[in-house]
Amino acid sequence: MAHEYFHNWTGNRVTCRDWFQLSLKEGLTVFRDQQFSADMNSAAVQRISNVRGLRASQFPEDAGPTAHPVRPDSYLEINNFYTATVYNKGAEVVRMYHTFLGAEGFRRGMDLYFARHDGQAVTCDDFRAAMADANDVDLLQFERWYSQAGTPVLRVSDSYDSETKIYTLTLTQACAPTPGQPVKAPFLMPVAMGLLTPAGAELPTRLVGEVAAHIGTRVLRLTEVRQSFLFVDVPEHPIPSLLRGFSAPVKLERDWTDAELAILAAHDSDPFARWEAGQTVLVRHLLAEADPANAAPGADLPETVAALIAATLAPFTGAPDGKADPAFAALCLALPGEAYLAELVTIVHPDRLHAARNALRVAIGRSFAAELRLIAERFTDTGPYQPTAAAAGRRALRNAALDLLCASGDPAALAQAATQARAAGNMTDRLAALTAIVDTDLPERAAILDAFRADFADDALVLDKWFTVQALSRRADTLAQVRALLDHPEYDGKNPNKVRALVGAFTSGNRAQFHALDGAGYAFLADQVIAIDGFNGKLAARLVAPLGPWKKFDPTRQALMRGALDRIRKVPGLSKDVTEIVEKALVA
Template identity: 80%
Template structure:
């Protein structure tokens, strides 16, 4: 799917904690189930015929059997054809239905009814417009029928769907359709069978008035697979990019990992109301419309890239998640971290590998690093949880992907492939653990990876500090590295990690120097990987002709914070000459970060900067130079240049200071943007002229790169107050031929007091009044405005006719964008932003606790803020905690934050 340690809970908490240490296999196997749905918006009836088989190796005499269930109305229950009596044979309990005298084996038949229209949690079976659909990960299937709802219980499903042919002409479920037909009274039916045993979280049903975009894919073994993307009729024309992305994903997985699709049909359904990004249900993926629909007038380059990545992610889950699944939810990163790594590798091959990698790292630092440093920090494989949905986090997904990437770095591409092959050979059709994956990697390559297991069990971001010394007499160069990891909730002391440090050496004039460690017979050219495994470790290189400049953590080879006292001259050399694109970008970001942190230092007194330090001026000049001459410099990459011109984000900067003053960080960053825009106005205007598209929109990496650099230049010019650029932004926001350029101009313009600002915003809204996804962009642009009146505007937009507080996309677009992306306004010193968020969390929790739990996160790191803001944030957390009937989703997050 695309999206805590109990020791951090206050002692008085009465929440039920699930612990990894308490894992026990299921008492019963449920090898097969036949489900019949009589689908209706207000009352859907579900009959489940379940084959029960007791596992005598697990069962203890006298034990009852709990079948999970929630919000179900039980209509009948029989065992082997005999009705069961409540109180004697079973009892209904808060978590489900308990069989008091379960048989050794037998067929249990239950009939329940549910109300999809009242299901505002969007988990289980629910209504989205005139469609019915399901979301079962992590524990939604128990809201459909009584079941052992756990990922290590794999069953073969046969599903019969019965519904009004007029209301629900399309009936979809997992697997292959084996029968369909008409019935009396305007009803019709479809029977679907999935031959692959799966856990309940991969179950899916969709019914509605949908149309399909169809295509085919021929596998490497010659099988033909039908591909279908189902949408509402009005959206069908926007599925072309999604279909192309799916076919590219299928071909890539065959080529890179030898993995072929296994069913006769692969279906995607676009749904407007969805808590997550997408879901990998076997053969029937349910997607948020955001990650399916695109055309040049309504989708940006980032949307196109996001669709490509998420389509790939869910397809790749067919093997890493479906064919081999998780034993328990503590192993969530087994499927999600691995599959994120796979979709990142795919995107790197489809686009610019350097730009893709930098984007991955920027996201990790902006979201996961703060998570690792905050009160909800948890390992990639948690030890316990109260609500599993709270662990669909950047740590499990993005840090989990970095852990998988480290296997790839340590073992090499061929070694990683050997490990993957052995993993599937051993575990196809099984529910397994992160340790099983690590064992496959180790055994396939004949290496000991036991220490590497600490990446799964220890929370926090390791810090690697580097010192170095060059001996002119012996021509040796020694790097000394120390590693540490700060305490996190429940883990005050950490053991050393195995950390791969990809590195190289450069001369003073930027030439690559060979690397030869003591004891090696020959030198290595280019990048090599050092293995840091001790708290303190030294690496000595011999035959080094001159004092080198170390290039460290190339490609961001480990999710760590690396500290070394590079000089300005060294950083300039790395930024200009390093053979590794990430290292070049990182050197430039280090220059910018130093200036920003110095300017934002509370100890410094003085007006905001109006000039540019020479280190920054030289960096910007070097970045712009290839694009401002008569021709573009050979090998120059506009997308990479755009990233180099983007200043470090405020969330990342906040992680680098002991106490956060959000207004000072914001002011320092704005002042530097303004200074760059003013000093390099002529060059930036040349770039705009050079990269103005005149032909039809192309969603290629090359074209997207040109647009990215052009719009970055426009943003800097507007920030610098350039009147010509502001007028250009206004014209572009009104008349651009594609959404990328139109939205970029609107984003720049919305920060200004341009006289047409309001009219342009109104025109944008009018042009796309019927397009929900574009209106989400409209809400977001306004929520991110740097103007002082933004909160008032956001509050007013809550009442806009197009805003729906029960639709997760709308809530994320407006409320989520303001509270996570507009740090200066959210952290206003009067506490108004905190009060606004608390109000939204409380209101949302009344019907969707999972969405509310994601909203509350910006209040959690209250202890790191300056003293004035600490009390304000804590007070709002306390107000949320005291709300009657608060969901366990929100309660877990809030209590951990308050206990920090």
């Protein structure tokens, strides 16, 4: 709602000169709705949620055959550019202006933009010019974020001289080739950072040549392929806190030690950096477990992960801690998604990634059963539903605890989830419980699903959720269930919302089942794309995306995915929408 309302100014009063400038309104308005949501709720939780979404949808797009700049330079069908790159990465580009210029500088830029262009149709360059002129800064290099596709990699190395007390931080940026862009020029990149002592205390920072030290987060201006920053008066070898607030849409690489990550996760003043340190611990474990060269994922919880989970739960299981944010803790308990993990490996083995992630969920649920049960009890609201940020945080943490307990097979938790799925007084709790139940073989599973459907038979949007929950089930028979749901009376194969809720959810969100080694998931998607293209080419084109990155998979899956794409391509009378996506995928 906020997004569409904000379009009154960014999209309507000031609009796009041509379709290539689509992100001028969509990226800017996504940034505005994100800022509004951060003000209304937990800013840290909102930012982390934004980044998780970016990594799950836009990073794969940037690495695939349909990669394109935020401001595309060509298209066959413009509907194919209503993408995560235009919207979500476009919002990150706008956020970088905000990071470079600060809140006041960004506001000056926005005021000048509206004053200059009210009632006009303009370009991304006009927006950049307003930001630069209002703050008297050179942003010419920043234009590359609009013209170059791909996700840059930011590599970090550092050293410390105990005699001179100088700490050197070296940043190197690189961006892999993308279709039509084999060589990339360096980006102008804001790197928000700070330094911590080995005990976790924040250090003031002073670069060589500066008169006074800077307190708190500072923003380094990276302009070259390789650039070193020298900090003086550093009393001991510090731990760098990097990319605070996710200050640039990049992949960060550094050889962190387990001890450094533990300090950052426990003490960093920036909540995103704390969360990211914990995610790095989890990613390391999951990728090691998913490596085909290693044994099958084990049931033991490694010490680094156990310490991380213990620290996350501690504020909520001991004496009440009014400072701890339950919503933030719930995000810390959420494991990295399989789509993001797939972006971090050269060859994707979806079954291994899924098995590793599921094994870790089970291990956490079993190892911390007592603490999770206590949280599930403490954070159960007995009064009337409250649509407040605080109440939402309590629900989020309780449902995260319940999900982990159910994953471990805890009988009491499964019984609680069954009751909650039937009788919870709000949709958040009912869907959370239904999601936990739908993965199981509980005898009452079918009855609970039927009861949910009956309760919301007159609410089409809630029924979309009902379809999606089943499409995302971890059960081995999910594709068969999805096929059966295609014939359900409540499903309309010509309704885009229903198609996205069932077919789109399965093919994009259920990676383990969609990528089953027998190729049944690929054949199913090809059948759906061909059928839907006959009456809605735009919708069909959106559905093709999961087949696009076929080169990232093992040879067996590559052949099956390419075969599905080729079968779609050979259909007579294929729409321009689908043709463009399929051709790009096949020639990539």
